[in-house]
Amino acid sequence: xxxxxxxxxxxxxxxxxxxxxxxxxxxxxxxxxxxxxxxxxxxxxxxxxxxxxxxxxxxxxxxxxxxxxxxxxxxxxxxxxxxxxxxxxxxxxxxxxxxxxxxxxxxxxxxxxxxxxxxxxxxxxxxxxxxxxxxxxxxxxxxxxxxxxxxxxxxxxxxxxxxxxxxxxxxxxxxxxxxxxxxxxxxxxxxxxxxxxxxxxxxxxxxxxxxxxxxxxxxxxxxxxxxxxxxxxxxxxxxxxxxxxxxxxxxxxxxxxxxxxxxxxxxxxxxxxxxxxxxxxxxxxxxxxxxxxxxxxxxxxxxxxxxxxxxxxxxxxxxxxxxxxxxxxxxxxxxxxxxxxxxxxxxxxxxxxxxxxxxxxxxxxxxxxxxxxxxxxxxxxxxxxxxxxxxxxxxxxxxxxxxxxxxxxxxxxxxxxxxxxxxxxxxxxxxxxxxxxxxxxxxxxxx
Amino acid sequence: xxxxxxxxxxxxxxxxxxxxxxxxxxxxxxxxxxxxxxxxxxxxxxxxxxxxxxxxxxxxxxxxxxxxxxxxxxxxxxxxxxxxxxxxxxxxxxxxxxxxxxxxxxxxxxxxxxxxxxxxxxxxxxxxxxxxxxxxxxxxxxxxxxxxxxxxxxxxxxxxxxxxxxxxxxxxxxxxxxxxxxxxxxxxxxxxxxxxxxxxxxxxxxxxxxxxxxxxxxxxxxxxxxxxxxxxxxxxxxxxxxxxxxxxxxxxxxxxxxxxxxxxxxxxxxx
Numbered sequence: 001x002x003x004x005x006x007x008x009x010x011x012x013x014x015x016x017x018x019x020x021x022x023x024x025x026x027x028x029x030x031x032x033x034x035x036x037x038x039x040x041x042x043x044x045x046x047x048x049x050x051x052x053x054x055x056x057x058x059x060x061x062x063x064x065x066x067x068x069x070x071x072x073x074x075x076x077x078x079x080x081x082x083x084x085x086x087x088x089x090x091x092x093x094x095x096x097x098x099x100x101x102x103x104x105x106x107x108x109x110x111x112x113x114x115x116x117x118x119x120x121x122x123x124x125x126x127x128x129x130x131x132x133x134x135x136x137x138x139x140x141x142x143x144x145x146x147x148x149x150x151x152x153x154x155x156x157x158x159x160x161x162x163x164x165x166x167x168x169x170x171x172x173x174x175x176x177x178x179x180x181x182x183x184x185x186x187x188x189x190x191x192x193x194x195x196x197x198x199x200x201x202x203x204x205x206x207x208x209x210x211x212x213x214x215x216x217x218x219x220x221x222x223x224x225x226x227x228x229x230x231x232x233x234x235x236x237x238x239x240x241x242x243x244x245x246x247x248x249x250x251x252x253x254x255x256x257x258x259x260x261x262x263x264x265x266x267x268x269x270x271x272x273x274x275x276x277x278x279x280x281x282x283x284x285x286x287x288x289x290x291x292x293x294x295x296x297x298x299x300x301x302x303x304x305x306x307x308x309x310x311x312x313x314x315x316x317x318x319x320x321x322x323x324x325x326x327x328x329x330x331x332x333x334x335x336x337x338x339x340x341x342x343x344x345x346x347x348x349x350x351x352x353x354x355x356x357x358x359x360x361x362x363x364x365x366x367x368x369x370x371x372x373x374x375x376x377x378x379x380x381x382x383x384x385x386x387x388x389x390x391x392x393x394x395x396x397x398x399x400x401x402x403x404x405x406x407x408x409x410x411x412x413x414x415x416x417x418x419x420x421x422x423x424x425x426x427x428x429x430x431x432x433x434x435x436x437x438x439x440x441x442x443x444x445x446x447x
Numbered sequence: 448x449x450x451x452x453x454x455x456x457x458x459x460x461x462x463x464x465x466x467x468x469x470x471x472x473x474x475x476x477x478x479x480x481x482x483x484x485x486x487x488x489x490x491x492x493x494x495x496x497x498x499x500x501x502x503x504x505x506x507x508x509x510x511x512x513x514x515x516x517x518x519x520x521x522x523x524x525x526x527x528x529x530x531x532x533x534x535x536x537x538x539x540x541x542x543x544x545x546x547x548x549x550x551x552x553x554x555x556x557x558x559x560x561x562x563x564x565x566x567x568x569x570x571x572x573x574x575x576x577x578x579x580x581x582x583x584x585x586x587x588x589x590x591x592x593x594x595x596x597x598x599x600x601x602x603x604x605x606x607x608x609x610x611x612x613x614x615x616x617x618x619x620x621x622x623x624x625x626x627x628x629x630x631x632x633x634x635x636x637x638x639x640x641x642x643x644x645x646x647x648x649x650x651x652x653x654x655x656x657x658x659x660x661x662x663x664x665x666x667x668x669x670x671x672x673x674x675x676x677x678x679x680x681x682x683x684x685x686x687x688x689x690x691x692x693x694x695x696x697x698x699x700x701x702x703x704x705x706x707x708x709x710x711x712x713x714x715x716x717x718x
Contacts, residue, residue, distance in 0.1 A: 093659045099582050111671070115677050311651050329625065
């Protein structure tokens with residue numbers, strides 16, 4: 001075995017036991033998927049394997065890690081990083097240098113390699129992720145998929161034998177996922193040992209040698225919301241009507257071009273399309289959060305918008321305050337606020353977390369809280385920007401069933417998603433965007 | 448307005464963009480020195496025009512520059528007015544009086560001088576930031592023998608500043624989406640909203656900083672006392688000519704300072 005860990009346990013200073021007596025092994029040229037529910041310790045394991053825990057992040061640890069049969073506890077992060085590299089969940093944080101090329105050469109420069117060797121490594125790493133044409137671009141000029149590939153290139157330049165990829169497919173559109181899976185397959189064939197941490201590993205099963213589950217058995221997602229909640233009866237009156245909508249950012253970038261469509265009251269619409277196609281801009285326009293919009297938007301009722309990145313929209317000191325925030329702005333009585341907070345907390349699984357700070361929740365929980373803090377306002381139309389990101393199978397099923405239940409109760413839902421399969425299970429109408437235009441609109445409802 | 452675009456490198460093919468970063472840094476130093484040495488409002492106004500001419504040569508679109516430009520002008524007017532009121536140098540010519548507040552000509556001129564100094568330096572600094580890729584800035588600072596850690600810190604700040612501004616904007620929109628419209632609430636509510644915004648942005652920035660620190664560690668930053676630098680760009684002929692011209696100008700400015708030229712109507716106005 002190339003990498004082996006025996007009876008690993010990690011307990012954080014707050015007493016939380018993140019890993020409990022976990023054993024795991026990885027052979028040369030093997031691709032293992034590490035799966036399990038949110039908070040089961042997958043990322044903790046990744047940090048432990050590199051000795052980041054306990055060297056950088058304090059925690060009580062036990063068990064042993066063997067690399068080529070040798071104990072790694074005495075090795076520093078720098079030494080281990082020559083053999084093992086980790087792709088963090090947030091690729092933005094990994095791209096700290098001003099260009100792709102600078103990011104990739106940063107590691108080899110720190111290793112004091114000869115300039116010729118650095119250039120060779122940089123060229124090879126960028127070639128492997130097919131970013132030759134974007135090597136001088138800044139991180140802001142890359143799409144989500146390109147960012148992920150640039151981050152992987154920066155790991156490859158360190159020439160590791162083992163790669164640990166923490167949720168590499170999250171946030172990627174269909175094309176981005178296909179490209180990345182191709183790269184991972186090529187890396188495996190080139191002799192790398194790879195661990196992929198994924199909540200929902202279905203897309204990777206074909207190329208994986210094994211699936212290892214932490215914290216419970218891996219069960220397929222129980223979808224089929226309509227069977228749970230029943231089919232709603234959308235009315236033939238529009239909830240939203242858009243005519244000749246265009247939007248250009250002040251930078252000159254035209255994000256939307258002459259958009260026309262209607263959403264029926266009670267409909268469940270999936271809005272899909274590649275990264276950068278204008279989906280989020282369209283949602284922001286619908287929610288009335290952008291000014292300078294040309295064209296007409298008619299809204300029959302109130303629109304609630306749940307942002308893509310949960311962490312920037314949670315700003316209160318506790319889950320309870322977060323849920324109550326919107327209601328307070330409407331000057332609703334304290335008694336009613338308390339009742340409605342309790343009710344929504346029960347529905348969304350936050351009853352026991354009401355006094356927690358929102359930023360101490362997992363990413364999946366933060367996303368659910370963001371949705372709950374909007375749902376409590378009972379909007380007529382709910383727009384959700386990538387609600388499935390970071391959700392494990394169980395949470396995702398719970399969330400989607402809840403949305404289906406709301407939809408069955410007459411709520412209109414517009415969901416932006418890259419998960420076409422999921423959209424197929426729940427949505428009734430499908431909007432597809434490309435380059436700021438609606439290129440396809442299939443609706444089972446005729447308005 | 449996308450806040451983050453204010454400080455982002457603006458890509459274009461202009462003379463200013465093509466100049467070596469070292470020439471631009473030297474230019475900023477020479478211009479700033481001239482602003483400090485000269486106290487004549489006419490000369491300072493001329494220097495401001497020079498900095499504006501360079502900004503326009505760089506073809507920065509007005510849509511990008513107007514907000515920051517408004518900010519600069521606001522700062523300049525504020526400095527001018529406050530100095531006019533609270534100037535403590537020799538005060539002879541009273542312009543007007545409101546209650547106990549007296550507005551003197553000497554104060555107004557002093558304020559004008561300070562405003563022109565700030566405007567010139569800020570305009571030139573901003574032009575440098577907008578026309579220089581952060582990678583080049585890092586390289587330029589390193590060539591001026593700044594420690595690599597310091598250069599890296601500056602380049603990282605430029606990399607993450609737009610992201611922080613994006614987070615502020617997203618947070619503003621998130622509060623608005625849940626019914627908090629800034630214009631409709633009291634000053635206290637607005638203050639609380641601002642605090643919520645700042646604390647969230649601080650938290651998210653700290654989280655990104657923590658992840659980035661981890662990513663840097665994993666790539667052996669400071670693992671060894673030395674590191675290799677792949678990039679070593681020598682100055683091109685045209686950059687050398689500009690550098691010579693700037694250094695000659697610097698010498699002239701120093702001579703002017705020693706001789707007492709361009710000090711203004713009253714040397715006390717120099718500040």
